[in-house]
Amino acid sequence: MIGLVIVSHSAKLAQGVYELAAQMAGDQVGISQAGGLADDCEALGTDAQKILSAIEEVWRQDGVLVLMDVGSAVMSAEMALEMLPEERRQKCLLSNAPLVEGAIVAALHAGLGEPLQAVNAAAESALSVPKYCRGQ
Amino acid sequence: MLRPSPRFLCRNTAVASDQWLVASNCRFWPLETDYWQLSDFILFLYILMTSDRKFQMENQFNSSNHSVVVTVSDPLGLHLRSGKDVARIASQFQAQITASNLSRNSGVVDMKSILQLMQLQARQGHDLRLAASGPDAAAAIAALCSLF
Numbered sequence: 515m516i517g518l519v520i521v522s523h524s525a526k527l528a529q530g531v532y533e534l535a536a537q538m539a540g541d542q543v544g545i546s547q548a549g550g551l552a553d554d555c556e557a558l559g560t561d562a563q564k565i566l567s568a569i570e571e572v573w574r575q576d577g578v579l580v581l582m583d584v585g586s587a588v589m590s591a592e593m594a595l596e597m598l599p600e601e602r603r604q605k606c607l608l609s610n611a612p613l614v615e616g617a618i619v620a621a622l623h624a625g626l627g628e629p630l631q632a633v634n635a636a637a638e639s640a641l642s643v644p645k646y647c648r649g650q
Numbered sequence: 651m652l653r654p655s656p657r658f659l660c661r662n663t664a665v666a667s668d669q670w671l672v673a674s675n676c677r678f679w680p681l682e683t684d685y686w687q688l689s690d691f692i693l694f695l696y697i698l699m700t701s702d703r704k705f706q707m708e709n710q711f712n713s714s715n716h717s718v719v720v721t722v723s724d725p726l727g728l729h730l731r732s733g734k735d736v737a738r739i740a741s742q743f744q745a746q747i748t749a750s751n752l753s754r755n756s757g758v759v760d761m762k763s764i765l766q767l768m769q770l771q772a773r774q775g776h777d778l779r780l781a782a783s784g785p786d787a788a789a790a791i792a793a794l795c796s797l798f
Contacts, residue, residue, distance in 0.1 A: 538734050538764070615765060622734060622764050626741055636763075643765040647757060 516630050517544040517572030518620055521565055521582040521591055522613065523558045525550035535617040540625035544572035560586055562593035569594060569606060577605035577630035579620055583613045611637035716791045717781035719752065720798040728772035737764040739793050745784030752777040
C-alpha cells in the first residue's frame, strides 16, 4: 500500500483536500499534507522542508505519491525529493494530476492496494475526464 | 449487418475461442463443399478476417453479458461517498462494467472510475443501466444492484 502527500500553497486547502482523500481511502492508506509556509501557516506558499517531513511521515515501502497544486508547489516538491535519500527518492513520484480530483482518485486506488505507477496513472487520467457532459 | 445462421453457430460453439481451432477442428476445407454450404464458407471467411467480429463471437460463447436497470434511491443521488463504494465494489470484479444514466440520456461510463461515475450526475429517481461483460459479470451486477 502506498502513501499520499497533499501539497498546496494554502494550509486550509491542503487540509480540505486531505479530508476528501481520507474519505475515499481505506484505513491503511497513509495521507499527509504540507500546506502553507513552514513558519507561518496562514501565509500562502510552499516549503520544501515541510513537504519532506510530510513524505517521511507517510513513508511506505511501496512508495509515496505527491500531489501538488500549481507553480512553486511543484518546485518545492522537487526540492524535497532531492533532499530524500537516493533509495527513497526512487520510490517517490510527483503526480501531474489535478489536486482535488487527483487526490480523490489516488486515495481510492491506493486503498485498493494498487502499485504506485497504477495509482498515479489513475489520478492523472482525471485530466481527461470532464466533470459533466453538456447538454444532458 | 451480416449475422451468422443458427446452424452455423451450433457447429462452432465448442471451438469459438480460437479462430485457428475453428479451422482445424471442423476439418474445414473448400473441397468438402457437401459438408459446408457456400454461405457458411463466406461467413467463415468474414469472421476470420474481422477481429472485431471474432471478439464478439468469443464474448457470445465464452463469457457472459449481463445488464440491469436500477433506480437511484439515495435522496442525495449518486454522490462522491456513495460513488466511492460503487467504484470499490466494481473494482473487485474482472468483468468490464459500465453504466449509463437513462434519465439523462448520458453516455456510457466505466463504473470502476469514481470520476466517470460522477459524470452520470445521477439524482434520486434516475434510472441507470448497469452492464457487465466478463467471466464474473453476473456476480458483479448482483453486487452492484444492492448498492442503489
